[in-house]
Amino acid sequence: MLTIPKVVLHELAVRQLQVITVEDLSAHMVRVRLGGGDLETLASLGPTDHIKLLVPGEGEDEPEWPVIENGRIRFPSGRRPPLRDYTIRRHHVQSNAIDIDVAVHEAGHVSTWSRTASVGALVGTGGPRGSHPMPISDHYVLIGDLSSLPAVARWLEELPASATAQTLVAGAGPGDEIELQSRASTTIHWVHDESGVPADRLASSLDLLDLTRPDLYVWAAGEVLAMRSVRDWLSDEHDFEQEQVSVDGYWRRGEADYDHHRPLDD
Numbered sequence: 001m002l003t004i005p006k007v008v009l010h011e012l013a014v015r016q017l018q019v020i021t022v023e024d025l026s027a028h029m030v031r032v033r034l035g036g037g038d039l040e041t042l043a044s045l046g047p048t049d050h051i052k053l054l055v056p057g058e059g060e061d062e063p064e065w066p067v068i069e070n071g072r073i074r075f076p077s078g079r080r081p082p083l084r085d086y087t088i089r090r091h092h093v094q095s096n097a098i099d100i101d102v103a104v105h106e107a108g109h110v111s112t113w114s115r116t117a118s119v120g121a122l123v124g125t126g127g128p129r130g131s132h133p134m135p136i137s138d139h140y141v142l143i144g145d146l147s148s149l150p151a152v153a154r155w156l157e158e159l160p161a162s163a164t165a166q167t168l169v170a171g172a173g174p175g176d177e178i179e180l181q182s183r184a185s186t187t188i189h190w191v192h193d194e195s196g197v198p199a200d201r202l203a204s205s206l207d208l209l210d211l212t213r214p215d216l217y218v219w220a221a222g223e224v225l226a227m228r229s230v231r232d233w234l235s236d237e238h239d240f241e242q243e244q245v246s247v248d249g250y251w252r253r254g255e256a257d258y259d260h261h262r263p264l265d266d
């Protein structure tokens with residue numbers, strides 16, 4: 001039986017945090033641990049929970065700090081500095097810290113920042129606005145690229161031992177593979193593309209997955225055009241109920257600051 005719990009909304013909170021550690025996880029992934037603020041009030045109830053990350057502009061020591069007005073984030077200067085979505089990879093409740101895993105790519109504001117971020121650097125976060133508690137199922141399929149690998153890793157860690165999970169992740173090469181922990185019975189498929197957009201390997205690799213089990217829950221996230229192909233393949237080849245499949249565009253090639261609330265076909 002598949003059960004989809006209701007979204008839990010949280011009051012919008014803006015936090016001023018500091019970098020505690022920066023660690024290379026793989027060839028294209030940097031883990032940034034952030035602490036301070038009032039992180040003890042942060043609620044992160046599901047594997048896809050994410051915050052808006054606000055990092056300083058080039059040559060600046062700290063970001064412009066926003067205020068909350070009428071339930072919305074507002075910047076006093078009227079400018080909108082770069083805000084990007086990042087999964088809360090882990091919430092360290094005891095030590096009042098969160099981990100953000102940043103996929104490092106060629107030309108992004110946050111990606112570039114993460115490569116030079118130093119301990120003590122100031123950053124802001126907004127949210128999370130809400131949590132999607134994990135759907136309850138016996139069988140899960142998780143599909144993603146490096147941008148959604150932090151969420152995939154969190155899904156796997158939070159699954160019960162009674163579940164099975166098949167995972168398909170695209171990276172640039174074997175150096176992008178990280179160890180994924182789970183109590184569930186897992187099968188992990190890594191696919192790679194060094195020269196193009198690795199996520200393009202996902203749709204053509206879907207037959208590595210066994211999608212015939214009943215009550216499957218399929219979650220996919222990553223580059224928008226690749227996610228369209230994944231979604232189309234899933235709907236053309238399989239007879240899933242709408243609630244069994246969730247496909248989210250996390251970024252879009254050639255476009256900075258992609259808004260994932262836009263429809264995938266926009």
Ligand SMILES: Cc1cc2nc3c(=O)[nH]c(=O)nc-3n(C[C@H](O)[C@H](O)[C@H](O)COP(=O)(O)OP(=O)(O)OC[C@H]3O[C@@H](n4cnc5c(N)ncnc54)[C@H](O)[C@@H]3O)c2cc1C
Nearest residue numbers: 085087103105108109110111251252253254255256257260
């Ligand atoms: C709900 C949600 C959760 C997310 N969680 C994470 C996370 O935990 N870790 C993570 O790394 N990303 C995550 N992302 C994706 C991240 O928000 C985007 O990749 C974001 O655009 C990166 O910002 P940037 O400033 O580095 O690049 P931008 O300034 O937004 O983009 C600059 C250029 O880089 C390209 N680009 C953007 N992202 C990538 C990428 N991943 N690979 C290759 N090229 C890219 C763009 O197409 C653009 O041409 C998440 C997105 C969503 C919607």
